[in-house]
Amino acid sequence: MNRQRLLCADCKAPCLMKGINDLEAVKKVEEKKTVLVCSKNQKIFHEDMPVNSISFINSGIIKVYKTGINGKNHIIRFSRAGDILGHRGLNTEYYPVSASSIEDSSICLFPKDFFITFLGNHSRIAFKLLMFFSKELENSEIMQFNLAQMNVREKVAETLLYLNTTFGTDKNNRLNITLSRQDFSDYAGTTKEQVSKILSEFQSENLILLDKKDIIINELNELKKIASFGVHLS
Amino acid sequence: MNRQRLLCADCKAPCLMKGINDLEAVKKVEEKKTVLVCSKNQKIFHEDMPVNSISFINSGIIKVYKTGINGKNHIIRFSRAGDILGHRGLNTEYYPVSASSIEDSSICLFPKDFFITFLGNHSRIAFKLLMFFSKELENSEIMQFNLAQMNVREKVAETLLYLNTTFGTDKNNRLNITLSRQDFSDYAGTTKEQVSKILSEFQSENLILLDKKDIIINELNELKKIASFGVHLS
DNA sequence: ACTAAAGTATGATACTTGTCATATTTTAAT
DNA sequence: ATTAAAATATGACAAGTATCATACTTTAGT
Structure with missing residues (x-):
């Protein structure tokens, strides 16, 4: 791991600290920073742990979720480079x-x-953060709507659209994120079996192509039509 | 309507502007204020309307919702005296x-x-607002979880708990809010018929009592047990 | 007080979704 | 390369929920 890459001044991740021209301040931020490097499937924090830090993702993908019963969690969002993490700990002593x-x-x-x-x-950064929270709230309310009103097919289509928008695809329309069926369903609000079935269905309709753990999006517009009445995350 | 009651300096609603000791500032706020008095079932603003103001509720109850198909809306929250309204318009040109x-x-x-x-x-008020948004986000994520994982009986119980916590009851445990079955189900994430059925069920189990449009909570603890695995709104 | 309209309750039914069982595929370790 | 373990796909079934139809109750206007 190249420690050098993680100096705030050179950081390429679009974190909230970005855009401070006050070099003195950047230095102070730098001093207070701890870098956590972790491999796949590591727990960063858990519900009811005390909140000691607010973090920014430099690289990788993190799932943020609430633990439910029988290992069926609800994934709130997938966060990536530049995203803030643990910000909800701002107003609580323990992570929710x-x-x-x-x-x-x-x-x-x-x-x-x-x-x-x-x-x-x-105050400019505080204001930026306020706007960010407002946007997050909007997305969360859209999720509420979709969970409350979409059927499973629509939820799966909507999740594909979300992954496409958030993580994008390579030149061959291959999604830049790989999820287990369980994680997919924990986000979509259904079961892993339903996700398997609907994805197969989409494949047989030539809307997508399943290649090992990857998903290739063939007909984005058709997927949009399926999830059409829903409100889309941005 | 007593216009006097709506002077900021005497206002009893716990709005965000509260707690400013700077009387000069209060006066400025006062000058910029418009008071909107409306009767039952009036639309305050609608999706895609341009956002011109941020508001605080002085009295009454407002439902905030997204319009779905076939008149089946999804209610995000019920807001009351002291609550901020249209705050999500802070970062968008049009109401979401x-x-x-x-x-x-x-x-x-x-x-x-x-x-x-x-x-x-x-900046103190901006920070207060930031904390408020963080709290709102927490509640919204809890709603996501409940909509994704609860069955209808649990959703109805959870909605009763929410109404009880948010609006309280009089000395006879009668809820201080009256909802149509449609509004109830639009919040709970089910249909009006299911709400009728489950509420009847709860009544036959002596957990609640249905009196015209009112609901009397008899066994709060039993309702809590029903919604027990859910996370509760605060 | 009467009547129409709106809202609510409730049973029957059909549809959707979750669960379970099992076969198949993929992954990771030796 | 081989094998065991994990993940995925898929069909059958059961459970839960939405929808529809209808009766009943409440509300609001005359």
Whole structure:
């Protein structure tokens, strides 16, 4: 792991700290930072753990979820480079959700107290964060709507659209994220068997192509039609 | 309507502007305020309307919802005196949700531009707002979880708990809010018929009592048990 | 007080979805 | 390369839920 890459000043991830021209401040931020490098399937934090830091993802993909019964979790979002992590710990002593890596990842941690003080001294960043929260809330409310009103086929189509928008595809329309059926269903709001069935269905309709663990999107517009009445995440 | 009651300085609603000791600022806020008095079932704003103001509810109850198909909406929340309304318009040009009064209500509107400038000049209030958004996000994610994982009986129990916590009851345990079966189901994430059936079921189990449009909560603890595996809104 | 309209309750039915069982494929370790 | 373990696919079935039809109750307007 190249430690050099994780200096705030050179960081390529679009984290919230970005855009501070005050080099003095960047240096202070740098000093307070801890870098966590973790492999696939590591737990970053768990519900009811005390919140000590607010973090930004430097690389990798993290799932944020609530643990349900019988190992059936509900995944709130998949976060990637530049995304903030644990921000909901701002107003609570204990995490209300869990987070695990689904790929090898590196994460920059800032002590919560420092982060809050920093916000107090940088109102532009505080405002940026406020706008970010507002956007997050919008997405969450869209998720509510979709979970409440879509049938399984629509939910699976909508999840494909979400993954396509959030992680994109390579030049061959291959999704830049690989999920287990379980993770897919925990996000979509159904079961792993239903996801298997519907994805096979989509494949037989030539909307997608299943290649090992990868998914290739053939007919984005058709998928959009299927999830058409839903509101889409952005 | 007593216009006097709606002076910011005397306002009893716990709105976000509260707690500013700077009387000069309060006066400025006062000047920018428009008061909207509306009767039951009035639309306050609708999806895709341009956002001109951020508001606080002075009295009454407002439902905030997304319109779905066949008149089946999804209600995001019921807001009451002191709650902020249209705050999601902070980062968007157009409202992502609709809002309607379900009781006679009065609402204080502040121009969006003024509100944003005001936040810039009062970082403590901006921070309060940030914490509020964080809390809202938490509640929304809990809703996601419940919509994804609860069965109908659990959803109905959970909705009763939500109404009980949010609006409370009078001394006879009569809920301080009256909803149509349709609104109830639009919040719970099911149909009006299912709500009728489950509420009847709860009544026959002596957990609640249905009295005209009112609901009397007899066994709060039993309802909590039914929704036990769910995470509860606070 | 009467009447029409709206809202609610409830049973029957059909459809959707989750669960279970099993076969097949993929992955990872030796 | 071989084998065991894990993940996935798929069909059969059961359970849960939505829809529809209809009766009943409540509300609001005359």
